[in-house]
Amino acid sequence: MAGKFDADDVISALGALAHENRLALFRLLVQAGPDGMAAGAIAEALCLPNSSLSFHLAHLVRARLIQQERRSRSLIYTADYGTMNGLVGYLMENCCGGATCAPAALCKPEIISRQAKRNVA
Amino acid sequence: MAGKFDADDVISALGALAHENRLALFRLLVQAGPDGMAAGAIAEALCLPNSSLSFHLAHLVRARLIQQERRSRSLIYTADYGTMNGLVGYLMENCCGGATCAPAALCKPEIISRQAKRNVA
């Protein structure tokens, strides 16, 4: 599911996360878990105008860090853990001169969601 | 050594790496290992004008991803693994809803340098 993850994908993901509002947005969706959140709820949580939020959502979707799905009138957004794992994996492999520096046991969505439910502060 | 690593540090590091030339530059310095590389050598390796390279180097230094040290006439740049570990650690802790998804055994500089020497392609 993570598939290829080349430098362009990494740059795209890094750039998408390298913004105050978008990092907060992604973390919010990670906390929200597999159910995701509607755009309106996100806008309210982050105190952002709809148009600004939409801009940032599109940015994260373009980088494949989040996914969009329509549920009746609302557009629900969910975090894409596969891309996040790809990013972290790339960084780990490239922070140690080609050697992976930590066991590459990345997070699987099912496990994540259960952990998340137990561990939300 | 990694110390505190808050959202601002993360955004700073992400932004610094989110550029074609700077990502290539950082990877080059990781491969170069603890001996680092002189600015001129980097410029030649990446085919960048000195002024452009200097701009990117300053960006990475500001984010503490690399360090500068003068060795006679040359300024030597080396990768700062502590910051990289802080970044990866933050992402791992925040990609799974607050639970760390991989054992947090990050890379230590000494180990890195030996691994790097064995593993450079």
Place this chain on the structure above:
DNA sequence: TAATAATTTCGATAGTACTGGAAATATCGT
């Protein structure tokens, strides 16, 4: 099918980032 609701797209503006040549700074050898 008209009214309503949720969200995006448009457009204008402001700010920030990238690039590269030329001038300035720092170090070394003679």
Place this chain on the structure above:
DNA sequence: ACGATATTTCCAGTACTATCGAAATTATTA
């Protein structure tokens, strides 16, 4: 102190990114 070397800083031009109100789009309900 001078000339050569290594690198940065300065500058200006260009391009990209962010913001947010208002209009347009899409889907639902009556």
